[in-house]
Amino acid sequence: MVENRPWLTFLTHFVLICGVVIVVFPVYIALIASTHGPTALSSGMMPLLPGAELWNNVVQVLTEQRRGVAPFWLMAWNSLWMAIIITVGKIAISIISAYAIVYFRFPGRVLAFWLIFITLMLPVEVRIIPTFAVVANLGMLNSYAGLTIPLIASATATFLFRQFFMTIPDEMMEAARVDGAGPLKFFRDILLPLSRTNIAALCVILFIYGWMQYLWPLLVTTDPKYYTLMMGVKRMAAVADADPQWNTIMAAVVMAMLPPVLIVIFMQRLFVKGLVETEK
């Protein structure tokens, strides 16, 4: 907008600040809670200033062994693997399928595109029972394969790559053909390097997506060896016959938030670049 009215500026800032407060406050509470001792939170009064117990809580989370909960490092390890496999798998599969859809003329090409596109309407939550049945029948419960493979197929990423490939002029492909590059060489030498920023941006989104998975791991894992962080934190809160130890739970939450936060902070530039500009 070109108008410059003080009350409008005030209003926009007010709305934005309200939004920020609403989003940030629970995170702030988690942060504060992770710095207090066990008694501070069960007293009923939630402290709003940081305490001094952060280090103790962290140590406790990292060392403590509880019944029904896997060790923290193992869950973090599982979450990490799950996120990495999903990220790599999704990117690998979607870039190849986008390549096929954009650059090859084959019968059913349009149909294939629409089938992929329609799966956007069928996220895991919608197809969870049939997907679970398939995974169970294939004997993939309690395995990394079961955790990751059903989540790998990705319409979003395929669509993103397709849109990007369609902005690359046809002449580029024709020039490569005249230069003696076959389909694989063109993919490796031209398309992959050009997609670099897109891949980086997708890595950020998909890593966080994989890291945050809760429902699916909850379903397919019964062996604590394969528990992920998101389920672990939930399990820490669900203790029988005792008050949940909110201080350590929140310490675990804060630690679980760290990897995505770090990734966003360090890859922010690439992320924006990948979604906004193309190198042509």
Place this chain on the structure above:
Amino acid sequence: MASIDLKGVRKVYQGNVTAIHALDLSIADGELVVLVGPSGCGKSTLLRMIAGLETITDGTISIGEDVVNKKEPAERDIAMVFQNYALYPHMSVRQNLEYGLKNRGTPRDEIDRRVNEAARILEITPFLDRKPRQLSGGQRQRVAMGRAIVRQPKAFLFDEPLSNLDAKLRGQMRIEIRRLQRSLKTTSVYVTHDQLEAMTLADRLVVMNGGRIEQVGKPIELYDKPASLFVAGFIGSPPMNLLPIAALQAIAGGTMPNLPTGTDIVGIRPDEVVVGSGEGIALSGTVELIEPVGGESHLYVRVEGLDQTLILVQQGRASVGEADKVDFVLPLAALHGFNKESGLRVD
């Protein structure tokens, strides 16, 4: 180096749209042939068929002795320069030049020798380590040419390579392409819609219209003796005046020339019209508009009884002003006769 032969070449797209109608053309070794025509005339399609980027519905295309119909572009040993240059944006200029040679397994020292040689010829040596986006349009154009030269192919194919440049640069590059082609003596096919570019570059000019060849010949032959109404209207700027003979007869006093039978349209180049009086068909009209181009002036003249404006070229400044009356003469020797129905020249 090789000749290129097209025999009965046809291209039919899906849905029975014929882009090229059974077309024959022979391009001699070392010749620069320009395909020119309005957009949609099939010139680019034809070039892409020679390159192997479009399939051939019928007929044969041979480069040298080989029929290349079924061959991949890379196997045809041709190099192509694209309108938008199609440089690989993530590679440096040097890598762009090398890419085709590397894919062919050329030895390293040979690659270096050829790349340096091409860079020297095109004066792009200082930019070898830059990325294409750091170059100006003209420099990118040179790199695109360099990519063709290093390959030392049997033929160069140019697909409107100068259309993305500004007028001044276009003129420079035109001369440069001509000089380069002369010195390398590589068979070249050049597609353009710019008739000036076509006239000045071509050893032989191929005028295309609606998927057919209208006329093939030396540029000046086409200018002097256009074989059809289309060529007459397309070659030359400003275009030839084409006047129906019946209307002319009705308004012109004086003698009508003895034109061959079948002539019902006469054409005359704007610069052959003589302002003032003299031998020929005398007409007079009102000047509607004057375009002073500098060395010459273009007069748009409306003549009573003709439903089109005539274009006259006067050397230097115009001798009349806008809205003035002007008398002029169409000299008989300069008239071209055409038959309206067949669209062909009558001699």
